[in-house]
Amino acid sequence: MSAHFADDELALLREHGIVLFAERVIFDARPPMTVEQIAAVQELCAGPLPPELVALWQRTAGGRIDYDLHLRINGYEEAVSWAELFWKGSGADHDLQDWIEHEQQNAREAAAARDQQWDGKLTALPFGGFESSDRIYAVVERGADYGHILAWKQGLPEAWAHAMHEDGLTTIAHDLPAAFAMLHLDEDPLEPAGDYFTGQALLEYLDERHQTHGLALELVDKLVAFYRRAVVDWRTPLAAGTLASDGALSRIALRHAVATDDKALVERLAANGVPLDGPLQGSALATDLALAHGAHHAAEALARAGAPVSPDALDAIDSAVSPELVALLLERGARPSATAIAECVACGAPAAARVIADAYRKQHEDLPTAFETVRQDMLADLESSLAEVRTGKRSHYLGAEGLAERVDHLQSFSL
Known part of the structure; x- marks a missing residue:
């Protein structure tokens, strides 16, 4: 439960399809999974279900989440879409049973390719992601990686410049609460840098619940304030002169400078020692990203500050x-x-x-x-x-x- 909301407020949010878990907001939330449903999933696994995943399912069988998640995969700086928590019977690309069967088929084929017999037990359980391009797994076999939360991302065709062209897998965190803690907001959804932004889906959902279903505006505002606690703060360390020591925050600040075409911010970041090299989105360097987005003031500031320029930068x-x-x-x-x-x-x-x-x-x-x-x-x-x-x-x-x-x-x- 959350210390930020009274029990009656949490109950009312639940009535409107909103559940809090590990300090993050789940919306369009399904009812909890039954003991029998959880046991049926457990039967398919090589080891015990992580207790934190069971605790999540005891709150909600699935739903939607709306946060940013950036991970280094195959040397690329990838935005992973963890927008859904799969649930059985959704009848769409987020159906838990469909993804379990998909993994079972893959396991059978992999075993057959090695002339082996698959034992029928999954070692990694898919429970979230986005459509067919991004998936989140929990490791469900005993061992050093038990309970770890993994992210898989599909590679894109070669025609996609700076995209990862081969499938990739990496660890998000050692357990589910730590993985939820990795979910954040690069930008304040109430002050977005562009027309499409993280938080838009949740804000639209809350507006619909208020306008059509009577969710009190005061509770909406309280939930939005809670949600915005996940906004990352790179401005304070920038003012303190310590931002350069945090690579993840530095990249978020640099992406913001590009998204807003902010020449002065680029110059300030450079003056504070923020690294301007390395991938910023996919394999794209900061200058690549600026040119692709038409952020020409930022591109000029980056080049003058010594940021590397790709040989094919002008092709984009x-x-x-x-x-x-x-x-x-x-x-x-x-x-x-x-x-x-x-x-x-x-x-x-x-x-x-x-x-x-x-x-x-x-x-x-x-x-x-x-x-x-x-x-x-x-x-x-x-x-x-x-x-x-x-x-x-x-x-x-x-x-x-x-x-x-x-x-x-x-x-x-x-x-």
Whole structure:
């Protein structure tokens, strides 16, 4: 139980599908699992269910959670989506029984590949995650890792720049309460840095419970205040000059600077010794992330502060960039390429494209041919997307107008 809420408040929150566990909020919560249901899961496991997982299921069979979780997996800085606690009978991608059967099938196939007979017992139990891309497991066999909470993340196709391209597995924490403690909020959900933010799902759920089901606004506000206790504080150690000693907090602060395109904050972080190298999201460096998000002020500040610039940094341009920034990035190690030229052209930055073209000519003799090849491929892709958007077959972040604009830019440009 929580010391922050009276018993009657906890009971009322429970009526509205809200449960507190290990100082974190679970919403859209299911009723508790029965003794028989827990025993049925126990029968499938190689060892005893961790008592903390049993305690969770005695509170709720499953539900939704809305926090950030960043883990180092395969050398990548990965955002793990632990948005769901699986429950039996959900009939969706968060059905506990379906995921158990999935693991059983994998175990059978793995044993068969080794010409062995599987004993029918799971050593790791899936109990949360997000759809098919992220899963959370509890180790349920006796040994040094018993009770550990693991995160598995699916690799993405090679076409996804800076994404992890192979499946990965890592330990979140030594037990379930410690794993819940790893769940945090990078940003204050009441002061979000963007249009889509962690906490949005919970706030919308609470608003619906208040507007439609009569959950008292005073209790909503109290719960939101409790939830916001998970907001990480990197500003205090920054002011104290100690932020650089905490790698996880430093990365959160740097991501915030990029998300808000805050040049002054980047300069302040650099002056305080915050590391500007290493992966910040996936394998993307800070400068990669800034360019991909159109945070050009932050990108300039990063480059001037000595942050590493990837050789292919200019290939990820997705908004109109200044020729001055392009020149700076080329000076800091970015490689001129036909793709970078075409990206700048498409985004409506012809002056920047010409700066890259001039640098390319100094190293290569095939500029007209190389650029034309890339331009035609890019035009074909944009025109195909535009046709599908106009006929309603798909949506696109640029919309029909943005896609048409990029097509026009590419068609009208000449070296």
